[in-house]
Amino acid sequence: MKAVTIHTYGPVTDVVTLDEVPAPAVGPRDVLIEARAAGVNPIDHLIVKGFMQPEGLSEPRVLGNEVAGVVAAVGDTVTGFAVGDEVFARVDPRVGAAFAEYVAVDESLVAAKPAAMSFEEAASLPLVALTAWQALTEQSRLLAGQRVLIHAGAGGVGAAAVQIAKHLGAEVVTTVSPDSIELARSLGADQVIDYRNEKFDEVVEPVDVVLDTVGGETQDRSFPLLKPGGTLVSIVFIQDAEAKKARWGVEANAFFMRPDGAQLTRIAELVTSGELRPVVRTVLPLERAADALAEVERGRARGRTVLSISA
Structure with a gap:
């Protein structure tokens, strides 16, 4: 073959x-x-x-x-x-x-x-939707009515996460490039931030959860936006995670997704219902x-x- x-x-x-x-x-x-x-x-x-x-x-x-x-x-x-x-x-x-x-x-x-x-x-x-699902339902336990900041909401994981967060009943804030603003809105984001022309940490009100797909400075600038007891979950390494958790009074989890056919079946149901595209x-x-x-x-x-x- x-x-x-x-x-x-x-x-x-x-x-x-x-x-x-x-x-x-x-x-x-x-x-x-x-x-x-x-x-x-x-x-x-x-x-x-x-x-x-x-x-x-x-x-x-x-x-x-x-x-x-x-x-x-x-x-x-x-x-x-x-x-x-x-x-x-x-x-x-x-x-x-x-x-x-x-x-x-x-x-x-x-x-x-x-x-x-x-x-x-x-x-x-499979990979991006499972990553988003596990980040939001397992790593951060996002609840209906909570606010979540999703970085790179037009990327693979980000686009899936925006839609899954809306399915979970959350208020969704996301950062995107200028040419992806309409896409992010069409996926259900409530607040879309053009990261090239706006500083997200100056315009975002406190959030319960941050999903970081970028790392580096973006990750560091996200910690002060979390409410006390909130959670930052990242698909990239978190430098000095314990110190940052203690300083801001939050949780911080970096993880790598795992394959899971049962969860993928749940994701397929969201596709069929029109909640995930x-x-x-x-x-x-x-x-x-x-x-x-x-x-x-x-x-x-x-x-x-x-x-x-x-x-």
Whole structure:
């Protein structure tokens, strides 16, 4: 089968290749997905560069972390899915391998694809929507009536988080670039801040929760906006977290999302009800995976980049 691989770590344009590799084995708990689309994420280009993986590669690595497609086979103990089902999943991060014609995923990580979504739209959701869901419902326990500040509300995680926060009944404030103001409003944000022309920490009233997807100075400037006992949850590292928690009287959690098929099923329900819509910006063929990774690496994109994989 065709798959996007790396044989060594390095710059995207130097090491990403399209190869012929064996199809994955199907374990007793696995769902073999004939992939139709795969989402491209910042973590993917970091993996290419060897981020937090100092050891060299002993064998080629197939890239990719989220997939949508059609079930081609199931393992002996699988009961929730059958051949022909349309599904999507955030694959096990220890395995990856979503940029391929076939992907084997543990049944517990898979969910049925909403019928109204294209494969490209479905592939754009698992990682970002699960990140947003876990940040808001587990890490910060956002409640109806509370105020949440979501940074980068037009990015992958941010766009999902704005919609999920509205579903939870929160008042949503978000920061975006000037060309994303209307998009953020269409997603349901109550207050949209143009971060290039406004200082968010001068115009935002106190909030119960901050979802930080940026880090650095943006993260530091967010702490004073939290109400006493509020929570800052971040998908990037929090420098001196304990000191900041003590200084501001708040909670501060940095986390990395986990795959979860049951939660992805809940997210699919939000899509079906119209409360969550994917925001896809660019669709490229599998053969142009290096270009897709380079686009994501440049950052500041409105919406998601997705690879289309021919049936």
